[in-house]
Each structure stands twice: as structure tokens, then as C-alpha cells.
Amino acid sequence: MTLAETIGVYLAEKRRIVDEFPVAVLERAAEMLFETYDEGGTVYAMANGGNAGTLDHFYCDFKHHPFVTEDKTRPLPPDVRRLSFVNLCSSAAELTGLVNDIGADDMFAASLAPFVTPRDLVMAYSGSGNSPNVTKALQVAVDAGARTFAMTKGDGGRCRELAEVCLVVPGTSRFPGQVGKNDNNFHFEDLMLSVNHMLVGLLKQRVAERRTD
Template identity: 75%
Template sequence: MSVTDDIRLYLDEKRAIIDAFPTEAVHRAAEMLFETYDAGGTVYAMGNGGNAGTLDHAYCDFKHHPFVSEDKSAPIAASVRRLHFVNLCGSAAELSGLVNDLGPDSMYSASVEPFVTPRDLVMAYSGSGNSPNVVRALEVAVKAGARTFAMTKGDGGRCRDLADVCLVVPGTSRFPGQTGRNDNNFHFEDAMLSVNHMLVGLLKKRVADAAAPARASHP
């Protein structure tokens, strides 16, 4: 195949994924996010490798974007509840310390277990659905009675069994770099960013709708 053919292959695969995308899982994830926000709970998010980088982006978006005006010219009123969002991948010092002291399989569960409550939402991103550190933290969240969301691909792995809502990115790939054990991984990572953007936008709409009556009564 030529380079152009490979590019078209990637885009064709992406279109097929979009057409088959499990929108109901996004809907249910949004409902859990709303419940967590309304309860004053905390969102904890985790992933490995490139997924951890995407969660740094998500941390910025979830923490700030729903709470600025539509044109981004000003924050909304300080009286409007903000979302508590913890990026468990965010600190290199913390992660390296936990790995050094407790081992890589406990790096996320050790951060979550002392704090997670039934008011919270734990979001897990694992392409295989079997990453030991992600699975162990989900087990802790389930034991605590927290809401749980996972995003995976393939058969969903252990995450599919543990999470209240598990979004499994559909499809398979023939594109270079995401075949074999890495099947569909680029598309999974692309979809992860899209799902986070959908959830941020839906939360922004909910926050704006809730704030509208207050603005109307105080012109």
C-alpha cells in the first residue's frame, strides 16, 4: 500500500468506529459525572503511557472549561459549585515514589483508597482493560461504593467486569503501529480524547443551564 492508501485506511477505520460508537455508554458516563458533581464528589482519573498524557489535558478541561463564560471572557460566579477532579497521573514525584515504595501495581490504588467515597467517580482508561494498576484501583473503588467508569478496547478485559459503565471502543485495525497486541490502540487513544471532550461539554451545558435561573432572577 502507498502512503496515501495508509492514510485513507486510517480515516476509513475511524469512520467505521464513529458509526458504531457506543453512545449509550457515553450517556451513562455523563449521568454518573452529573451525579458526582451534584453530590460534591470527586472525580479520580487514571491511565498509563499516552493515556496519562491525555488525562493531563482532561484535568485542565474538566477543572476549568465548564466554569467559564461561553466566549471564555470571564469565569462564572464563584458561588457556582466547581468540580473536584484529581488526575492520579499528574505528579511524577508521587508516581515514582509510590512505584518505589509499593510497586507499580499499587501506584493508583494507594492514591485512591484513603480518600474515595460513594459520592465519587473513578475513571479508568486501559486499552487492554487488564492493566494491573488500573484494575487494582477499580477494585478499591468498587469496594468503597464509588461510581466507576472504564474505557477500553478489544474484549474490555477485567475493567469490563468491574466498572459500572465500560465503554469498549469497537473495531480492529490494519494500520501500521496498531495491529497484533496493539490492535486499534491509536483509534482508542483518539476516541479517549473525544469522549473526554463530550463529557466536558455536557457538564458545561448542565452548569450553564443550572446557572441561568439565578442570572434571570438577579439581572
């Protein structure tokens, strides 16, 4: 297979995923986000590896983008409610401290447990759906009565069982680097950012509509 043909495989898979995207699942996730925002709750997000870095992008977008004018010249007035967003992966000091003290499997759960409430939304991202640090924190969120959203792939793993709403990236891949145990992983990671952008845009629309009511 030539380089161009291999690139074509990736793009063809991407188009198929977009065609099969579970719109209704993301619609429900957006509704949970709106409920959390309306109630003054906090969004907590967690992931591992490169996906933890993507959550920094989430943090920037969710914290600021829905709350600026359309021409991006100024923020909305201070009386417009902002969204509280916590990236559980943001502090290397906190994470390494928790790993050192209680172990990697419990680091997110320990960070989340003292603060999560039923007003909140906990967002979990795990390609396998079985990362212990993610599933343990999801269980903490469920026990606290919080809203829960997970994004995964394959069969969804434990995340699919725990989360109130679970978005499973459809399909499988033949592209180098995302076959076997990593099946569809690049597409999963690409789609994380798309999900972020859709949710942020929908929240921006919600904020704007509330201001004109």
C-alpha cells in the same frame, strides 16, 4: 499499498468507529458525572503511558472549561459549584515514590484508597483492560461504593467486569503500529480525547441549565 492508501485505511477505520460508537454508554457515563458534580464528589482519573499525558488535558478541561462564560472572558461567579478533578498520574514524585515503596501494580490503588468515597467517580483508561495498576484501583473504587467508568478496547478485559459503565472502542485495525497486541490502540487513544470533550461539553451545558432554572 501507497502512502495515501495507507492513510485512507486509518481514516476509514475512524469513520467506522464513529458510526458504531456506543452512545448509550457515554450517556450513562455523563449521568454519573452529573451525579458526582451535584453531590460535590470528586472525579479521579488514571491511565498509563501516553494516555496518562492525555489526562492532563482532561484535568485542564474539567476543572475550567464548564465554568467560564461562553465568550471565555471571565469565570462564572464563585457561588457556582466547581468540579473537583484529580489526575492520579499528575505527580511524577508521588508515582515514583509509590512504585519504589509498594510496587507499580499498587500505585493507583494506594493513592486512591485513603480518599475515595461513594460520592466520587473513578475513571479508568486501559487499552487492554487488564493493566494491574488500573484494575486494582478500580477494585478499590468498587469496594468503596464509588461510581466507576472504564474505557478500553478489544474484549474489555478485567475493566469491563469491574466498572459500572465500560465503553469499549469497537472494531479492529489494519493500520501500521496498531495491529497485533496493539490492535486499535491509536484509535483508542484518539477517542479518549473525544470522550473527554463530549463529557466536558455536556457538563458545561448542565452547569448553564442549572444557572437558568
